[in-house]
Amino acid sequence: MKITKVNKTFGNHQVLKNISLDFPAGKTTVLVGPSGSGKSTILRSLDLLERPESGNFDLDELHIDFSQKIKDADILTVRKKTGMVFQSYNLFPHFTVLQNVTEGPVQVLGKKKADAEAEAKQLLAKVGLADKADFYPETLSGGQAQRVAIARSLAMHPEYILLDEPTSALDPELEMEVLKVLLELAKEKQSLVIVTHNLAFARRVADKIVFVENGEILYDGDAGKFFAQDNDNQRIQDFLNSMSLASLD
Amino acid sequence: MSCFARKELSKILHSIFTDYLPQIFAAGFKYTITLAIISFILGLIIALVTALVRISDKGGGFLIIKAIFRFYVWLFRSTPLLVQLFIVYFGLPYLKIPGLLPNGIKLAPFTAGIITFSLNTGAYASETIRAAIQSVPREQWEAAASIGMNRGKTLRRIILPQALKVSIPPLSNSFIGLVKDTSLAASITIVEMFEVSQQIAAENYQPLIMYSLVALVYALFCSVLSWLQGWLEKASSRHSKESEAEA
Numbered sequence: 001m002k003i004t005k006v007n008k009t010f011g012n013h014q015v016l017k018n019i020s021l022d023f024p025a026g027k028t029t030v031l032v033g034p035s036g037s038g039k040s041t042i043l044r045s046l047d048l049l050e051r052p053e054s055g056n057f058d059l060d061e062l063h064i065d066f067s068q069k070i071k072d073a074d075i076l077t078v079r080k081k082t083g084m085v086f087q088s089y090n091l092f093p094h095f096t097v098l099q100n101v102t103e104g105p106v107q108v109l110g111k112k113k114a115d116a117e118a119e120a121k122q123l124l125a126k127v128g129l130a131d132k133a134d135f136y137p138e139t140l141s142g143g144q145a146q147r148v149a150i151a152r153s154l155a156m157h158p159e160y161i162l163l164d165e166p167t168s169a170l171d172p173e174l175e176m177e178v179l180k181v182l183l184e185l186a187k188e189k190q191s192l193v194i195v196t197h198n199l200a201f202a203r204r205v206a207d208k209i210v211f212v213e214n215g216e217i218l219y220d221g222d223a224g225k226f227f228a229q230d231n232d233n234q235r236i237q238d239f240l241n242s243m244s245l246a247s248l249d
Numbered sequence: 250m251s252c253f254a255r256k257e258l259s260k261i262l263h264s265i266f267t268d269y270l271p272q273i274f275a276a277g278f279k280y281t282i283t284l285a286i287i288s289f290i291l292g293l294i295i296a297l298v299t300a301l302v303r304i305s306d307k308g309g310g311f312l313i314i315k316a317i318f319r320f321y322v323w324l325f326r327s328t329p330l331l332v333q334l335f336i337v338y339f340g341l342p343y344l345k346i347p348g349l350l351p352n353g354i355k356l357a358p359f360t361a362g363i364i365t366f367s368l369n370t371g372a373y374a375s376e377t378i379r380a381a382i383q384s385v386p387r388e389q390w391e392a393a394a395s396i397g398m399n400r401g402k403t404l405r406r407i408i409l410p411q412a413l414k415v416s417i418p419p420l421s422n423s424f425i426g427l428v429k430d431t432s433l434a435a436s437i438t439i440v441e442m443f444e445v446s447q448q449i450a451a452e453n454y455q456p457l458i459m460y461s462l463v464a465l466v467y468a469l470f471c472s473v474l475s476w477l478q479g480w481l482e483k484a485s486s487r488h489s490k491e492s493e494a495e496a
Contacts, residue, residue: 104396
């Protein structure tokens with residue numbers, strides 16, 4: 001999956017400035033940067049929840065030119081191949097946990113209900129919530145809700161899972177539950193694109209780091225080098241220091 | 250109390266239970282309740298269609314359809330229901346268009362009532378449903394979109410169930426209002442229960458008793474509806490009940 005020369009403006013504020021990025025399959029790409037830098041907008045563009053004014057999007061054989069009207073069939077293809085996990089979970093409150101997970105497979109992929117339920121139960125077990133299948137989202141903690149959201153996304157068998165600050169709304173303890181699930185997915189070579197402020201986690205999980213600031217990409221490459229102390233990009237060093245990474249070591 | 254007065258009172262009480270109330274209830278079931286239920290169901294359908302048209306983001310020629318629906322809501326919310334009933338029942342027969350409608354539109358009283366009450370309820374309820382749909386967070390649309398659901402399916406499966414739950418109290422208000430408004434149907438010759446009580450009062454010269462009786466029956470019908478509303482609200486909030494049990 002890749003985007004090339006993408007531009008996006010909100011009003012007269014240009015949030016993405018001619019951005020090109022590729023997201024290698026089977027790897028974990030982590031987008032970091034200050035708030036309002038445009039990293040969430042990049043992520044949401046990958047699921048077509050935001051529509052850039054110009055630029056290109058490529059996913060397998062599918063090619064989308066953002067300056068043209070996007071065909072409904074292409075939107076559906078992208079949405080099937082990518083799954084979004086939101087900061088605020090956005091579970092469906094009128095469905096049980098199990099129904100949240102089976103809704104996509106049954107309604108969009110046309111799976112049989114029994115098959116979808118069997119798989120949903122496996123996925124819930126995988127995220128450690130087998131016993132919550134019949135609960136309603138309102139009864140879950142934030143960490144549980146976010147793990148259901150991850151299971152809901154996994155049920156669609158997306159090539160890429162996109163996570164928009166998945167743990168920003170969580171206490172550190174609950175955050176760990178979610179991060180463990182994500183580390184597990186990364187180990188299984190599930191392609192992930194994660195926007196996060198948690199640099200310790202980014203360092204642990206990322207194959208590739210993208211540093212975004214003011215709608216521009218200041219770093220795009222190997223995660224190890226990004227966090228290396230001898231990184232000669234002063235701006236990145238300042239950012240890392242400001243996030244007081246030292247105190248986490 | 251004189252013997253005469255006591256006799257008179259017991260005669261009236263006897264008539265209330267064996268004559269007046271049975272007549273009022275009969276008219277109530279035959280007209281008041283049927284008018285209210287049929288009109289409310291049709292009104293809800295009209296309201297849902299109107300709300301969906303009005304929140305649609307389609308442009309082009311669809312804007313004309315949107316304008317028509319907006320005009321309809323404005324018209325029925327801006328004119329008295331009684332006047333609307335008169336126009337449909339007494340007025341439309343004079344809508345004579347040579348070649349197309351040489352004889353105007355003559356409607357049976359009951360039909361005219363259903364049409365007017367449905368359109369009136371639809372106009373008000375459409376605003377309720379529109380607001381309820383818009384009260385569902387935008388993120389619910391996004392979550393549905395991200396698992397590949399199209400707009401129609403998202404509405405049907407995700408948005409409307411949440412919106413309808415929110416609109417139970419205001420829609421119940423509309424329904425209760427409609428039950429009472431059907432008394433206006435008396436003015437277009439429908440012999441519903443208010444008309445029946447008027448007719449009896451004209452014979453027995455007991456307007457206070459007759460109108461109080463019919464008021465009581467309206468209150469009874471509306472109380473049943475209030476109870477039904479409570480039951481619906483409880484049934485629709487299944488997903489919050491378990492949290493209460495856990496707490």
